[in-house]
Amino acid sequence: MLMQEKNRIVRAAIIFTAAYVFVAALAFHFSPKQFPYSTVIYDRNGILLGASTSNDGQWHFENSTVPEKFKKCILNYEDSRFYFHFGVDPIAIGRAFVLNLKDRRIVSGGSTLTMQTARILLGNQKRTYFQKIYEIFVAICIEIKYSKNQILSIYSSSAPFGGNVIGLEAASWRYYNRPSNSLSWAEYATLAVLPNQPSLVRPGKNQDALRDKRNSLLMKLYSNKVIDKETLELSLQERLPGKPYNLPSLAPHYLEKIKADKNLRKKTSFTTTLDYSLQENANRIIFNWSRIFSQTGIENAALLVVDTKTKDPIAYVGNINSSVDMVEAQRSSGSLLKPFLFSAMIDNGMLLPSHIVYDIPTRMGNYIPKNNTNKYTGAIQADQALTRSLNIPAVRELRQFGITQFLSLLSKYGITTLNHDADYYGIPLILGGGEVKMREIACAYAELMNKACGRKSNVPVSYGTAWTTCSILSDGVRPQDLENWRLYSRRKKIAWKTGTSSGNRDAWCIGTTPEYTVAVWVGNSVGTGNKMLTSASTAAPLMFEIFSILPQTSWPLRPEMEYDEITICTQSGFIAGPYCSETKTELKTHGTPQTKSCPYCRTYAFTPDMEYQVTVEDMINQYKGQMPATENRFVLPPYVEYWYKKQNLSYRSLPPFVPWHKENSENNIHIEFPQENSQIIVPIELDGKKGSVIFEAAANNPGTIIYWDMDGEYLGSTQKEHKFTASPKPGQHTLTLTDSTGSIRKRNFLVIAE
Missing domain, CATH: 3.40.710.10 (DD-peptidase/beta-lactamase superfamily)
Known part of the structure; x- marks a missing residue:
């Protein structure tokens, strides 16, 4: 008999062990249902900035932490022996069986918190005895695989809290407009009773029933010495939640940006670098x-x-x-x-920042940039042109620097959208x-x-x-x-x-x-x-x-070791040359290439009364034995000087040459448009007729008359404002300009058929 008893015990142990191993194996492969969660963004301090409903239209925040107060509320209300059972509470099951048998219907399920978790994860199927047995089995699997705190976390983040609100965190924001770690005992107690009957929460409906359940739980917390009498009395006086709050929506575009990021698809909750207060302001x-x-x-x-x-x-x-x-x-x-x-x-x-740069009417092929003010300064310091955002100096600088080189530079700054070549953008890029x-x-x-x-x-x-x-x-x-x-x-x-x-x-x-x-x-x-x-x-x-609204900011100290001291021309801003009469010191970035010296200051010869310019030959003819007076002057090209004088009244133009001077150079005339060997398109007007182009020139002497010739054909003359309209045919052309002193200027260009 003793041997038979031992055999029965061994067989029972083997069966139990096998059953446990089988259930444990199933538990190892069991994983909770993957709910669709809301996408939620928080600021850098964990404050909610915004959220979107999940794919099934629910407010369902993914959250792994359970506040200690809520944990005590939910366990006292749902499962006081949670830490002492293995997923199934025999006492609760027995009590439920007696009640159901007495009423001849299911009035109590005897479910533990683990069994309720299993029911949620199984999709809240219709209640039957078979379904209950299956939930018990799944509850045991859950207990084997997860710790008690993990089970509480799964339950808290998956339980229904009324309407389309799922999980504690979403419920806390919808009903109290605060995160779940900041609620009072009364608020936690209110939320704890909702999963049992989530339909209780309806603005203006069933408030008495909800208050009774909340207060009953608060009394139980007091009886179990979880809260003291003062906390109980204050909690009983707290109001119930009213109409659900709208969730914050402080950064909706940033929320959608995160949702659209394929690299972040596996996450639903994001702590961003945004600042709530700054975002709100x-x-x-x-x-x-x-x-x-x-x-x-x-x-x-x-x-x-x-x-x-x-x-x-x-x-x-x-x-x-x-x-x-x-x-x-x-x-x-x-x-x-x-x-x-x-x-x-x-x-x-x-x-150099002090360099004067040209700000004059400019044409580059068929492109005619203009300043926003439609005014021109003639010449202006480069740093002032930048702060005043003048367009003409910028386009001229880009032409000098090179579009391809500039595009390469911008890519190093992280600009990815300028991904075409230089011909695509052209000078208008700047x-x-x-x-x-x-x-x-x-x-x-x-x-x-x-x-x-x-x-x-x-x-x-x-x-x-x-x-x-x-x-x-x-x-x-x-x-x-x-x-x-x-x-x-x-x-x-x-x-x-x-x-x-x-x-x-x-x-x-x-x-x-x-x-x-x-x-x-x-x-x-x-x-x-x-x-x-x-x-x-x-x-x-x-x-x-x-x-x-930002905090006080600083400014970096000038890095003195990064500069070299140079001497520049006060008027042109270029490195001072031998003919610059006014100079000053300035700092140049250390290690950068040397810029050229001033091209605008040189020595000029004048008659003794300074009324006319002269050459030595002019003086010999009329002033026997006398040498001309000389002076260093800052002189701009005529096409720049015309506009510069309007803004700078102290600028001194050169006087004309003496009447008997024989001009034999081209320096008195400048052709602004077209440029040498440029390609021009003569547009077709809206009425279908051939359009025209405007040639532009400038002269040193304001009274100069310029005579216009194209391909040997005389076009006409201009005085003061030197612009001429023409309609050249497609092909190669030569524009020739002559003035009354004999100065000649030529320019070759090509007209392309449109």
Whole structure:
């Protein structure tokens, strides 16, 4: 008998072990149902910025943490012996069996929290005895595979909380507008009773039943010494949740950007680098400005604030009044690329900030760029041309620097959208002939500032050049009522640049400091232009107001070791030559190639009374034995001087030569258009007739008469303003200009059939 008893025990042990191994094997392969979750974004401090419903239309946040207070509420309400059973509570099952038998229907399931978790994961099937047995089996599998805390986490993030709200975190935001780790005992107790009967939560309905269940749980927590009497009394007085809150939607375009990122598809919850307070204020500011813009037919605006050092976004407003994300859209750059050309030319020894550059009517083939003001200065310092965003100097500089080289430079700044060759963009590239993304161009400005701060950067210009460029950009005249910004007690020094695209379709402003870079775009997403759309009146003031809500910023110290001291001509800004009468010292970026010396100052000869220019031969003929008077003069070419004198009254033009002087050079005449060996297309007008082109020239002497000849055929003469309209046939031509002193100038060009 003893041996038989031992055998039965052994067989039972083997059967039990086999059953356990079988169940354990099944448990190992068991995995919870993969619910579709909402995409949720938080700011860098964990504050909710926005969320979208899951693919099945539910508010369902993925969350692995369970607050300790909620854990105590749910266990006291649903399963007080949770930590002492193995998925099934025999006492609860027995009690449920008696109740169901007494009422002859299922009134209690006797389910543990683990069994409820199993039911949720199995899709909440219809309640039957067979289904209950299956849920018990799955509950045991869950207990084998997961820890008790993991089971609580699965339950809390998967249980229904009324309506289309799934999981504790979503419920906390929908009913209390706060994260689940910040609720009171009464609020946790309210949420704890909902999964049992989620239909209780309806604004204005079943509130009494919900209050009774919540208060009953609070009393139980007090009886079990989980809360004290004072907490109980205060909790019983708390109001129940009313109408569900709308979830925050502070960065909807950034949320959609994350959802669309294929590399992030496996995640649904994201802690971003955005700052909640800054994002909220940025939304407020751009909304207020947009109401003003909309009065003139400007419907959309967008902005981006990035951490200059890391280039991570800290505020992201993709658009106002449109779902189109303008931070990622490709739009004409306007004048935003000018600082990068400016700095590159300095680094290549092609320019000094003080150099005078030409600002005159210019034609390049059939392309005729114009300044936004439709005015010309003749010649202006390069740094002033940049801060005033003059177009003519910029296009002339790009022609000198080279379009292909400039495109290569921009790619090193991280601009990916300019992916065609030089012929595709041409000279208009510098004025907005190419499209950029706000995110990329903002980061390019941040890179320039990082280099100016001496930080590690991929920017292909030197430390000193970057600092110089940013310093020049900080001296621009600020818009409207911000012109007296230097008087502000807590002023921010900002390197900034505006840009308005052709046809007034896009208005830009980007500002950067060592801490923050702010980019603003204003316009219409559909691309329609508006004459009221200028960067100075829209994007610039909006950008400066965004900077006003940012913390105080700094400015990098000038890197003294990065510069060499040079002597320059005061009037031309070039390195001083032997004939420059006025000079001053300036700093040049160390290691950059030497620029050429001043080409505008030289010695001129005059009659003793300084009334006329002369040569030695002229003096011999009329002033026997006398030598001419000489003087060093700053003299611009005639086609530049004409415009320069209008802005600079102190400029002294050279007097004419003495009447008996015989001119035999070409220096008195300059042909501005066409350029030598240029190719010209004569357009066809709308009525089908052949159009015309306008030839342009200039003369040293304002009273000069110029005679025009093309291919040996006399065309006519001009005086004062030297422009001539002609309609040359396709083919090679020679334009010849002659003046009354005998000066001759020729220019060869080719007309291409349209």
